[in-house]
Amino acid sequence: MFRKVFEYAGPYKKKTIASGIVILTAVIFSILPFVFVYQVITPLVMGETISREMIAGRVIGVGICLLCHACLYIKGLSMSHDAAYHILMRLRISLQQKMEKLPLGVIQEKGTGSLKRMFVDDIDSMEMLLAHALPEGAGNVAAPVIIYISLFFIDWKLALMTLASLPVGLTAMMVMYAIGMKDMDSYYQAGKIMNNTIIEYINGMEVVKVFHKDAESYRRFEKDIKTYRDFTLDWYKACWPWMALYNSILPCTLLVTLPLGSWFVLKGYSTLPDLILVMCLSLSMGIPLLKALGFLPSLPQINYKIETLEKMMDADPLCQTQNAFCGKDHTVEFRDVVFAYDKETAADHVSLTIKEGEKTALAGESGSGKSTLAKLLVHYYDPQSGSITVGGQDIRDMSLEALNSLISYVAQEQYLFPGSLKDNIRLGKLSATDEEIMEAAEKAQCMEFIEKLPDGINTMAGDAGKQLSGGQRQRIALARAILKDAPIIVLDEAMAFTDPDNEEKMEAAMEEVSRGKTLLVIAHRLPSVQDADKICVMEHGRLTAAGTHEQLLKDCLEYQKLWKASVASMNWKVESGKGE
Numbered sequence: 159m160f161r162k163v164f165e166y167a168g169p170y171k172k173k174t175i176a177s178g179i180v181i182l183t184a185v186i187f188s189i190l191p192f193v194f195v196y197q198v199i200t201p202l203v204m205g206e207t208i209s210r211e212m213i214a215g216r217v218i219g220v221g222i223c224l225l226c227h228a229c230l231y232i233k234g235l236s237m238s239h240d241a242a243y244h245i246l247m248r249l250r251i252s253l254q255q256k257m258e259k260l261p262l263g264v265i266q267e268k269g270t271g272s273l274k275r276m277f278v279d280d281i282d283s284m285e286m287l288l289a290h291a292l293p294e295g296a297g298n299v300a301a302p303v304i305i306y307i308s309l310f311f312i313d314w315k316l317a318l319m320t321l322a323s324l325p326v327g328l329t330a331m332m333v334m335y336a337i338g339m340k341d342m343d344s345y346y347q348a349g350k351i352m353n354n355t356i357i358e359y360i361n362g363m364e365v366v367k368v369f370h371k372d373a374e375s376y377r378r379f380e381k382d383i384k385t386y387r388d389f390t391l392d393w394y395k396a397c398w399p400w401m402a403l404y405n406s407i408l409p410c411t412l413l414v415t416l417p418l419g420s421w422f423v424l425k426g427y428s429t430l431p432d433l434i435l436v437m438c439l440s441l442s443m444g445i446p447l448l449k450a451l452g453f454l455p456s457l458p459q460i461n462y463k464i465e466t467l468e469k470m471m472d473a474d475p476l477c478q479t480q481n482a483f484c485g486k487d488h489t490v491e492f493r494d495v496v497f498a499y500d501k502e503t504a505a506d507h508v509s510l511t512i513k514e515g516e517k518t519a520l521a522g523e524s525g526s527g528k529s530t531l532a533k534l535l536v537h538y539y540d541p542q543s544g545s546i547t548v549g550g551q552d553i554r555d556m557s558l559e560a561l562n563s564l565i566s567y568v569a570q571e572q573y574l575f576p577g578s579l580k581d582n583i584r585l586g587k588l589s590a591t592d593e594e595i596m597e598a599a600e601k602a603q604c605m606e607f608i609e610k611l612p613d614g615i616n617t618m619a620g621d622a623g624k625q626l627s628g629g630q631r632q633r634i635a636l637a638r639a640i641l642k643d644a645p646i647i648v649l650d651e652a653m654a655f656t657d658p659d660n661e662e663k664m665e666a667a668m669e670e671v672s673r674g675k676t677l678l679v680i681a682h683r684l685p686s687v688q689d690a691d692k693i694c695v696m697e698h699g700r701l702t703a704a705g706t707h708e709q710l711l712k713d714c715l716e717y718q719k720l721w722k723a724s725v726a727s728m729n730w731k732v733e734s735g736k737g738e
């Protein structure tokens with residue numbers, strides 16, 4: 159565990175080690191007073207005379223030792239904290255750099271809750287390891303070890319007696335550690351689920367209220383919180399008895415030494431001064447040992463967090479090069495692409511050509527793998543096998559920036575960044591003038607609702623995000639895409655949030671964005687892709703048919719089914735609209 163964290167310590171490794179040495183020196187100063195006590199007690203017990211000067215000297219010695227102990231301990235801790243916070247910063251930067259290289263899809267899957275926990279809470283909890291457990295633990299363990307060794311030189315028989323509590327204490331400690339690690343995964347998972355549920359609950363409050371799902375949503379929220387509480391309590395309950403056992407037995411060095419040692423002195427196997435010295439020194443080990451052991455209960459948790467971080471650090475980065483795009487045209491080709499999120503295959507040996515300048519549509523039931531193909535094309539994930547090329551160049555053989563400049567992707571759910579609506583549109587082309595932004599917003603049919611906002615296009619997206627409908631947010635995304643003017647457009651369920659009123663406007667906007675471009679559209683409402691040059695039918699991750707609307711309507715059973723469902727849903731909307 160320590161080795162893993164130390165890999166991120168860099169230049170602060172030496173400072174952490176130095177802080178351990180300073181704390182060790184401080185601990186030795188806390189032990190010396192017991193030697194002074196021995197020097198005073200022994201002559202008294204042996205009936206020898208001692209001078210006042212000698213006692214005064216020892217008392218002053220004790221005072222100096224305690225002062226040195228306090229000063230060195232503070233110095234050691236300040237050094238260890240300084241090193242620890244620098245290491246935490248390095249860890250966070252390494253994690254952020256790693257995340258930049260990870261496929262975006264993998265990051266999205268993790269969820270905001272676990273990422274926040276990893277970046278903030280998990281890394282913060284390592285402060286305990288770096289600033290305390292490591293330097294303090296090492297110092298507080300090393301000093302008793304040194305004492306034990308010296309006890310053997312004083313009287314090996316008495317030294318062995320002081321060790322008697324060790325086997326019982328250490329066994330209890332190992333059992334606690336084993337129990338802690340065994341259940342750590344479930345405990346940690348429960349925490350992760352609770353984190354994500356809380357964030358989802360807060361983010362989804364609006365939907366929850368609109369659909370009157372308060373009770374249902376609260377039940378899930380409450381269930382996850384209770385599960386976390388139960389796991390935490392179970393975990394602590396399992397560990398507590400063992401923790402109590404080793405905490406009480408391990409530092410109890412007099413357990414055997416006092417009765418057996420006295421008997422040894424009576425029998426003449428050991429001397430009384432040696433017994434007093436051994437007892438004094440073994441008593442001095444109690445406080446450092448307890449301090450060191452105090453860190454143990456949290457080590458399983460920290461170890462688990464380090465392993466989770468390591469997994470993230472070791473995750474396969476997105477395959478890409480620094481190459482620019484050098485394809486011959488903007489034709490996209492999927493060749494025998496296989497991809498699975500977990501175990502279930504979402505793209506099953508898909509081969510598909512999206513010709514330059516043509517409109518290609520993906521149709522299929524929900525969950526058939528349409529969005530997955532879009533995400534693979536924009537390189538959110540690397541396929542497990544097969545390849546995706548643009549103009550003959552593999553997307554893994556170019557930089558993500560190069561691919562991004564080729565594709566405008568309007569995803570199912572649109573996120574608006576903090577900043578004004580104008581800034582959000584400007585993301586499509588950072589050098590765009592205000593006039594160009596207004597023009598794009600106009601083409602994407604945004605002006606009609608933007609004009610109604612108090613600050614117009616300068617309204618902050620945070621406020622506007624709440625006021626805008628899903629369809630309006632998608633039109634902002636379309637304006638961004640128009641401004642970007644990329645040669646390939648991917649529209650994923652672009653009508654997902656669109657109400658019938660907005661539908662025509664969205665279609666006009668899409669027409670505008672895709673004119674003369676290579677276009678891949680994913681739409682549930684088949685009439686909107688009826689005019690596509692090619693419609694590909696997806697079933698359970700497989701591409702089962704492709705052709706024009708007329709061809710598929712004639713030859714493909716699945717398409718006929720999808721078409722009927724689409725027309726029926728449109729009629730239902732018209733009927734329900736009449737009734738209003």
Ligand SMILES: Nc1ncnc2c1ncn2[C@@H]1O[C@H](COP(=O)(O)OP(=O)(O)OP(=O)(O)O)[C@@H](O)[C@H]1O
Pocket residue numbers: 267499500502503504522523524525526527528529530531
């Ligand atoms: N992040 C994910 N992790 C695990 N499985 C996923 C993930 N995203 C999608 N899937 C699964 O992959 C399969 C294909 O999903 P995909 O979203 O590509 O389908 P779709 O045809 O676009 O569906 P829809 O029309 O409802 O958006 C489904 O079984 C889905 O449950």
